[in-house]
Amino acid sequence: MSHFSYHDGDLFAEKTPLSDIARQFGTPTYVYSKAALLENFSAYNDACKRHSSNENSSLVCYSVKSNSNLAVLNLLARAGSGFDIVSGGELLRVIAAGGDPRKVIFSGVGKSRDEMRLALQHDILCFNVESIPELHRLNDVAGALGKRAAVSLRVNPNVDAKTHPYISTGLKENKFGVAYEDALLAYRTAADLPHLDVVGIDCHIGSQLLDDAPLLEALDKVIELVDQLDSEGISLHHLDIGGGIGITYDDETPVAVGDYLGRLFARINAWRNEKYQGAPIKVLFEPGRSIVGNAGILLTEVQYLKHGASKNFAVVDAAMNDLMRPAMYQAWHGVQPVAQRGSPAQTYDVVGPVCESGDWLARSRSLAIEADDLLAIMSAGAYGMTMASNYNTRGRAAEIMVDGDRMHLVRRREQAADLFALESIPD
Ligand SMILES: *Cc1c(COP(=O)(O)O)cnc(C)c1O
Numbered sequence: 001m002s003h004f005s006y007h008d009g010d011l012f013a014e015k016t017p018l019s020d021i022a023r024q025f026g027t028p029t030y031v032y033s034k035a036a037l038l039e040n041f042s043a044y045n046d047a048c049k050r051h052s053s054n055e056n057s058s059l060v061c062y063s064v065k066s067n068s069n070l071a072v073l074n075l076l077a078r079a080g081s082g083f084d085i086v087s088g089g090e091l092l093r094v095i096a097a098g099g100d101p102r103k104v105i106f107s108g109v110g111k112s113r114d115e116m117r118l119a120l121q122h123d124i125l126c127f128n129v130e131s132i133p134e135l136h137r138l139n140d141v142a143g144a145l146g147k148r149a150a151v152s153l154r155v156n157p158n159v160d161a162k163t164h165p166y167i168s169t170g171l172k173e174n175k176f177g178v179a180y181e182d183a184l185l186a187y188r189t190a191a192d193l194p195h196l197d198v199v200g201i202d203c204h205i206g207s208q209l210l211d212d213a214p215l216l217e218a219l220d221k222v223i224e225l226v227d228q229l230d231s232e233g234i235s236l237h238h239l240d241i242g243g244g245i246g247i248t249y250d251d252e253t254p255v256a257v258g259d260y261l262g263r264l265f266a267r268i269n270a271w272r273n274e275k276y277q278g279a280p281i282k283v284l285f286e287p288g289r290s291i292v293g294n295a296g297i298l299l300t301e302v303q304y305l306k307h308g309a310s311k312n313f314a315v316v317d318a319a320m321n322d323l324m325r326p327a328m329y330q331a332w333h334g335v336q337p338v339a340q341r342g343s344p345a346q347t348y349d350v351v352g353p354v355c356e357s358g359d360w361l362a363r364s365r366s367l368a369i370e371a372d373d374l375l376a377i378m379s380a381g382a383y384g385m386t387m388a389s390n391y392n393t394r395g396r397a398a399e400i401m402v403d404g405d406r407m408h409l410v411r412r413r414e415q416a417a418d419l420f421a422l423e424s425i426p427d
Contacts, residue, residue: 003033004297004376009340011376015405018299018338022374025398025409027301028318030385031376032067032410034075034403036295041079043257044244044287051265058283061105063243064090066288066382067296071401071410073097076291082125084286088115091122105240105284107154107204109134109175116141116149126150128202128240130177135190142195151190152200152240155183157221159214161206177203183225184232191234198234200284201226204242207289210252212260215241219264223271226281237282239268244287247294249379250332257290289382296381298323298397299338300361302373303353312348314367316375319352320359321391323377323384327358334378335361341368350375354392385411390419 003014011018013031021031041060048058061082064073068090073083074097082103083094094104101122106115109130116138119127129135129151142149156177178186190198205218219241226236241264246254265283272281300318325331335350348369350362361377369375388396395414400407 002294003036004336004378006340011336011338013297013402016402016407018297018376019374021400021402021407022299022301022338024407025400026413027299027374028316028322028397029299029413030296030380030397030399031299032069032072032292032296032381032399032401034401037072037075037292038079040291040295041076041081044261044285044291045080047258047261047265048283048285051261051269052283053280056282057280058285059103060285060287061103061240062291063286063288064094065386067292067384068093068386069399069401069410070097071399071408072292073099075401082284084288088112088118091115091119091124095122105152105202105286107202107286111138113137113141117145120145120147120149124150126152126200126238128152128154129190130154132178132186132189135186135193135196139193139195148195148197150197150199152198152202152236152238153178153183153186153190154202154204155180155222155225157203157205157218159205159218159221161209161214180221180225184228187229187234188232198236200236200238200240200282201229202240202242202284204286207243208246210246210254212245212255212263215260216263216267218242219267223268227275230275238284239281240284240286242286244285244290247290247379247382250334254290291382293382294379296379296384298377298380298384300375300377302369302371302375305348305369305371312346314348314350314369314375316350316352316361318361318377318397319354319392319394320356320361321354321389321394322352322397323361323380324387324389325380325383326361327356328387333362333380335365335367336376336378337367337369338374338376341370341373343368343370350377354394390414393419395419 044060052058061084063084077099086108104124105126107128154177300316304315306313320327345366345368352359398413399411
């Protein structure tokens with residue numbers, strides 16, 4: 001069920017009119033629905049509980065990079081979520097939001113020594129290591145601290161996720177993970193390093209997958225490796241199948257999360273019972289987009305309507321610096337007028353004020369709008385605010401979390417002075 005819907009021609013977030021939010025907090029503004037966030041998280045968490053033997057045999061680790069606002073992280077932490085991070089900064093966010101570092105897994109190809117130290121000091125659950133040089137560096141850093149680092153290797157199962165090339169990560173030519181053929185060698189290396197504990201295996205083949213077939217194919221390859229490792233005396237405690245299912249931006253029909261997890265656990269449980277007499281091998285997930293994507297919109301105001309010779313433009317006050325996805329991936333986002341009008345619709349490109357031709361949010365949309373109208377850019381909760389920049393010295397948007405008829409400002413709008421506060425002029 002969508003938590004953004006029309007009532008008497010006005011678009012609401014839960015029980016809050018979006019026009020009230022614009023009046024009180026201005027635009028552009030990201031608006032998140034608390035109920036939608038919790039519902040989306042529960043789709044994973046409930047399925048995990050349903051299919052796992054006990055509550056310690058699975059863990060949902062929300063992917064922080066999809067939306068890292070402290071209020072979002074806090075809400076999910078209280079719902080029992082762990083976290084998948086890709087930087088030291090994200091770890092500090094999780095901690096500031098009240099998340100438990102012992103439920104944190106650390107992904108990414110380029111972890112620095114400082115980031116490793118920080119994560120070790122906070123006793124995170126596991127490092128998802130992506131190369132042999134990273135194993136050696138982590139071993140050194142852990143040794144110097146007198147600690148042991150729990151590691152999982154990110155293997156690249158060479159499965160085609162059939163998604164956008166920029167968000168496909170499981171093919172041989174990608175920079176991510178250890179090649180499937182090199183995985184055994186990498187595991188042997190890890191097992192021989194004195195300050196590492198080899199605990200898991202993970203893979204993440206891409207984002208916005210609508211079908212679970214590639215994920216189940218990746219799982220089969222991961223299972224095969226776990227068995228090979230077991231026969232060599234390297235026994236793993238968890239497997240991590242990476243990010244979540246895709247979402248509906250336009251007319252996509254992604255597989256239901258519960259169905260996907262049902263098939264995945266059926267496969268895993270059958271294997272566990274057959275090979276390991278049901279020994280608990282924990283299952284981890286790293287969903288991001290499917291938890292926050294459809295739980296957020298970007299609220300913007302039409303500044304000008306430009307009727308050109310071959311095209312009409314709706315120039316709005318949000319831009320590529322606020323929502324990068326269209327410029328970066330040619331991504332499609334729905335555009336809904338906040339107040340429905342009876343007047344005839346015209347076709348517009350919805351564009352921002354930034355000085356780039358790539359600065360567009362939507363193309364060729366039929367909209368009945370006038371200057372000063374409010375628009376909602378839909379499905380903008382994931383990879384929206386976290387990818388925002390200050391290009392053109394534009395302060396980043398405010399963020400609001402709606403809870404029923406209440407609105408909470410969870411990040412104030414950046415002011416111009418915030419943007420140059422860290423700069424200085426040499427004498
Ligand atoms: C980005 C990312 C995720 C989240 O993917 P979604 O498609 O947003 O669920 C999970 N794991 C890793 C390693 C990632 O880089």
